[in-house]
Amino acid sequence: METGRYIVLLKDQQKAALKKIEKELEVNITSSELLSKDNRSYEIIDQDNGVLYKNLGILVVDNMDEAQLKSAVKNESNAIVYYEKEREFFPADELQLINELKKQSAGLTEKISELEKYITSKPLPQKSFVEMEWGLKAIGLENTHYTGKGVDICILDTGLETSHPDFSSEEIEGKSFIDGEDWNRDPNGHGTHCAGVATGNTRSDTGKRYGIAKDCNLKIAKVLADNGRGTTSSVIDAIDWAITKKYRILSLSLAAPVKLDDQPSVLFETIGERALENNCLIIAAAGNDSNRPQIPQPVSMPANSKSIMAVGAIDGQMKIAKFSNAGINPSTGGNINVCAPGVDIISAYPKNSKNKKNFYYTMSGTSMAAPHVSGLAALYMEQFPDKSAKEIWELIENKARPIEGIKYRDIGNGLIQVYL
Numbered sequence: 119m120e121t122g123r124y125i126v127l128l129k130d131q132q133k134a135a136l137k138k139i140e141k142e143l144e145v146n147i148t149s150s151e152l153l154s155k156d157n158r159s160y161e162i163i164d165q166d167n168g169v170l171y172k173n174l175g176i177l178v179v180d181n182m183d184e185a186q187l188k189s190a191v192k193n194e195s196n197a198i199v200y201y202e203k204e205r206e207f208f209p210a211d212e213l214q215l216i217n218e219l220k221k222q223s224a225g226l227t228e229k230i231s232e233l234e235k236y237i238t239s240k241p242l243p244q245k246s247f248v249e250m251e252w253g254l255k256a257i258g259l260e261n262t263h264y265t266g267k268g269v270d271i272c273i274l275d276t277g278l279e280t281s282h283p284d285f286s287s288e289e290i291e292g293k294s295f296i297d298g299e300d301w302n303r304d305p306n307g308h309g310t311h312c313a314g315v316a317t318g319n320t321r322s323d324t325g326k327r328y329g330i331a332k333d334c335n336l337k338i339a340k341v342l343a344d345n346g347r348g349t350t351s352s353v354i355d356a357i358d359w360a361i362t363k364k365y366r367i368l369s370l371s372l373a374a375p376v377k378l379d380d381q382p383s384v385l386f387e388t389i390g391e392r393a394l395e396n397n398c399l400i401i402a403a404a405g406n407d408s409n410r411p412q413i414p415q416p417v418s419m420p421a422n423s424k425s426i427m428a429v430g431a432i433d434g435q436m437k438i439a440k441f442s443n444a445g446i447n448p449s450t451g452g453n454i455n456v457c458a459p460g461v462d463i464i465s466a467y468p469k470n471s472k473n474k475k476n477f478y479y480t481m482s483g484t485s486m487a488a489p490h491v492s493g494l495a496a497l498y499m500e501q502f503p504d505k506s507a508k509e510i511w512e513l514i515e516n517k518a519r520p521i522e523g524i525k526y527r528d529i530g531n532g533l534i535q536v537y538l
Contacts (some may be wrong), residue, residue: 121205123163124187125350125385126177131170135197142196143168143186150358159355160297171358173396174389178204178351191504192269200384204350205419209308209342210373210403251328252434253315253459253490253523259330262536266331266496270365271316273370273489274356275309275338277301279468282310282477283322285336292338293359295352301340307412307467308346311481312371312506313338314466316489316496323476328464330493337365342372350385351418357389361396366499366507368398369492370426371485373405375417383423384449392426399507401427401492403484404454405442414444414528422452427511430529431487432461436521438528442484445527455503455511455517458494460487494534501537513537 128135148162150171159169159178168179190198208488221525254260259505263367277294280286293299304310317336318329340346353372360368393400405418421428433440445453465488467479491514498510505513518532 119463123180123202123349123351123390124182124184124201125199125204125354126179126187126198127385128170128177128200130197131172136170139177139190142190143179143182145182147299150355150362153359155293158297159351160295163171163351164282169355170355173358173361174354174392176354176385176389202383202385205374207348207353207372207374209483209489209534210371210405211308211481212406212420248525251464253325253463254330255326256459257490257494257534258536258538261538262497264322264497264500265316266334266493267500268335268497269331269499270335270337270363271331271367271492271496272360272365273309273313273316273367274337274339274341274368274370275312276306276342276344276346277304277309278338279304279307279310279312282466282468283468284314284318284477288336290325290336292340293356294340295355296340296343296348299338299340299344301338304468304472305344305470306342306346307470307473307479308371308485309338309340309342310464311465311467311479312369313319313487315463315486316369316493318466321478322497323478325526331496337363348372352388352460357393357400361393361398364396365523366392366398367495368400369489369491370400370402370420371482371483371488373403373421375405375407375496376416376428376447378416378421379447379450380416382424383419386420387423387425387451389420392447394425397430397507399427399495399511401429401495404428404430404444404484408441408443410438414442414446416446416447417443417445417452417454422447424451427455427491427514428453428530429484429488429491430454430457431484431528432457432521432533433461438524439482439484440473441482442528445530448527453514454528454530456532456534457493457532458487458490458534460484491534494536498537499501527528
């Protein structure tokens, strides 16, 4: 889906440079400094008005003349250095892949049917769901007393069901970047599940542990609508807000597929770099476009940017997940940095038509792997409060454990581990 919007990267945000852009593009520019709960970017952006995200140096405009943008990039006296059309993002879980394949490729019916049967019909263990907590054991959580206390983790996803018993008593700050939808409701469930993996504590029904950074400060940015769809501008808007709030960790379980030899987005590479400069670490799901053991697909956007940590998924047998994307575009960007548990992961979930029995649900995807890393990053930040976001990234990679028989292209430095 194309929205008609363009995402524009600027080298200069001085008043004179912005005035020149306003004149040439015939658009009024509003700084993100002026945004508030009563003044949202999605209410401002139209054919006459654009929003400049000051922390990122990125301008979002609507229905521009692309020839004008091309001309501006070629003109060295203009502050515009790059632009691209807005993209659409989806949750990076394996069932979401199936839904999109159904809509986009009627010719893949047989493949979709096979994948859907595997996901929905595979037998669940006869014992309690608590046995699904294999992921916490795999990263060595029982070996640390750190809980992420005092560290801000922001989940950029479909929102959070704050009525869930595991979150209802917490003080949680959030903001919606989707017009007409609240951040504190999550009929989709994907965002609540990811928040539970990164920041949950124990199940309200069994008392068993399922989340990682249980004492962190949970923050929510709703960038995907209730139907699971979002756009570049909503993601950028949320990242700019989170940097302004000085949040240390941004967890993105969302992805837009790329093709072999596609170059990473200059926009997201710049965003990742500017986040790190602001002591903020962005962690993103590698995507679920693969169908192993056939040839895997390349790391999705935005995880394919070198300044954003890309997370692959493994299963409980320490094998690469069949859906997990791989670093097969290394010359153009798109390496996997680390891997984390991403198959049969139980976490918090709203009661809805898909989950009628209790407040927990099992999901698979690199969506589930990314918040494992985000939760671990919070433990590291509590343990090493003086280290920068870049140094925490290096620690996560250096402490990861290689898995015998799995290629670097699939898991990067290996399976994340607590710091001992």
